[in-house]
Amino acid sequence: MTLLADFKARFPEFDETIANTYIPILEDVYPCYWGGSYDSTCGQEIVLNLLAHLVLQENQSATDTAPLRSSDSKSIGSVSVSYSNPTTTMTERNAWFRSTCYGVRYLLLTLRNQGGYFV
Numbered sequence: 001m002t003l004l005a006d007f008k009a010r011f012p013e014f015d016e017t018i019a020n021t022y023i024p025i026l027e028d029v030y031p032c033y034w035g036g037s038y039d040s041t042c043g044q045e046i047v048l049n050l051l052a053h054l055v056l057q058e059n060q061s062a063t064d065t066a067p068l069r070s071s072d073s074k075s076i077g078s079v080s081v082s083y084s085n086p087t088t089t090m091t092e093r094n095a096w097f098r099s100t101c102y103g104v105r106y107l108l109l110t111l112r113n114q115g116g117y118f119v
Helices: 003-010 016-026 041-063 090-097 101-111
Strands: 071-075 080-083
Touching (some): 003 016, 016 041, 041 101
Antiparallel strands (some): 071 080
């Protein structure tokens, strides 16, 4: 089976048009998020959940025109807004993945692949 066919079989809740639109695009992009192999059963589950998360994010981004920057401070009198530095911490990365059930599954599945922590 192809990645698109695997995705449709694993996640029938996704509209076929959305899957047909985004999966071919994200098929080349997912290694940027997950460097592991798709060949094993665990690798397939990880990649498919990652793709489901990315599809939801892409579909939301296509309809959402709000800026993706977080603000450090805001003022109402004389209207003032300060934006934070565009660095991403591990906490922000995890929060982004926790924004969908598929991202949460991705984090749980990849948790055991993280290696040791240095003290």
